[in-house]
Amino acid sequence: MKHFKTIFLVLGLCSVFSVQAQDIVEDKIKPAYFCELNTGFLAGETVSGWMHVKNGFTLGKFWNISFVTGIEGHRPGIFIPLGFEGRFAFNHKKTSPFVSMSATYLQNTGTRNYGYYYTQVDRTLGFSGGAKLGVQHFFSKSVGIVTSVGYRYTFVEQNGMSNICWECLPYETDLLHHMNRFELTFGFIFR
């Protein structure tokens, strides 16, 4: 519930930024703020979904950078990503292909045991990064859609007390997950 509150707060901020950004969208010099709401899925050995909220600004004609947060499902659990995405658009028209790269820190949403490996998980953290190719299309000066495909690598480390060894007392263990995923994205842009 706490996380949903956070998401609504970010959505609200997006709206404010959108209104503020309308008048300066054509300005090539000043940064233009934008907000993006994305959802998608990660497919590989397992399939999971995610939702992102991005707040960013343009840098010149083609580049923009945004702060990313939201919620993501990964094999070891559910995480809140905190990171950045850089995007390069190939032109400045209504419809523009782009490439982007992102890197996020993953904050887990609570203690979660992972199967029989652990009696208790004390710490979970992760990092995720990837590259995407997509297209953005603006219906008006302030609203557009975006879609992309790409690759995402995710690393999650869990630390806890393992009980997998039947003859031992529980002992401290790190479980390291390296995940490779195909990523499909769809979302809305407000600026």
Add this chain to the structure above:
Amino acid sequence: MVFLAQTFFQDQCNPFLLSFIIKEILNRKKMKQYLKIGAWMMFASLLFVSCKDKMFIKHLANVPVYMDYELFRSQVRYEAPRPIKKGGNIYLKDNYLLVVEQNEGIHFIDNSNPSAPVIKGFMHIPNCTGVSIKDQYLYANSAIDLVVIDISSWQQPAEVARLKDIFPAFLPQHNTNYPMASVDKDKGVVIAWEIQETKEDLQHYPVYFEGGALASFVDVNGPSAGSGTGVSGSITKFSIIQNHLYVMEGNRLYPINIANPLSPQGTVPVVIWREVETLFAYNNHLFMGTTTGMLIYSVSNPNQPNQIGVINHAQACDPVVVKDNYAYVTIRSGNICGQNINQLDVIDVSNYAQPILKETFQLVNPHGLGIDNNLLFICDGSAGLKIFDATNPLTVGNNLMHQFNNINAIDIIPHNNVAIMISSDGISQYDYTNPAQVEFLSKITFQP
């Protein structure tokens, strides 16, 4: 970018692939080309996805220490006497007492005068945990191998045969506070463990169940052991019946034909679905002390012993000895032994197929035991050595004759009126020629 490149490299994915694709994208201007690039990107993504997930486990573990097979098999040699650091199984043959130094070899002690035993030499046998003798040949395990040593001259024993890879699942004792890391047998023989941080692929998790860690053995003192054998303590996993040596390793009983000592022949091991701790041969039968009960195996087919009787008890450790129609089983608790039970069970084995528990007597923390004539010797851990009158087996526990305190008694061989007892700090001998007055004879103190 650095983060991605590192992770791609770690994952054995091609780190140049991504940079190539980006470069291509930046060089194109037309939409058709973008579409092409998009297709390439899609393809690249799928390529990356085809890199499977990897899961590693990182923790402190018993990491194997290897020795090359050839080097390992050239290690057996007779050396000058050395102090006993920590004695293991004990074995008596004629006037010689053998003491296994766990994982290192065997001390040869001239015990012709029990009042003044003399350590004569040390047979270096890497990863040896047990010993047994028939006629002029000594059989000892050396990790995965069985070695045969000619002891016709006690002064110059020498290896004369070796049965390679007979105990393929052998692993040295490990620190049970930590799990075992994976073993790669191509790297050599596992001769020890080191506690180290290890990172392992979770798909190839340690070999907990392949091997048993303990392969200790000493021989038996029952009448069926056959002529030419010696006498062992009760805490042993080696036993000789006629022309067969039986070795308990892990959860397998290995029958080995030693009719020709220079060419011992292994057969298919018998899987025992319990944790066997001791073997005792008596009257052409094997009595196995397990953590959950006593098993009786017939060796009417010596190459394929089969279970004919069983009596269960709660989880505990339990050496066993047999005399006439009664088996004496000490049951103790402890770290790996389970519940809080410390007792002597007297079991009627007049019918091997239906052993019956007759009496139970409370003890402190019993380990090995031995019986000779009508005296039952019990090593009762910190309560020392206790000697009972076993004239009437059903009241044996009530007939304590002697108790030697202040020793942490572990195992004993009572033979020809001399009891040889190993404790945590040495080997003591007692004369019981006169059961009413047992006399201390000597002690060899360990030098850790």
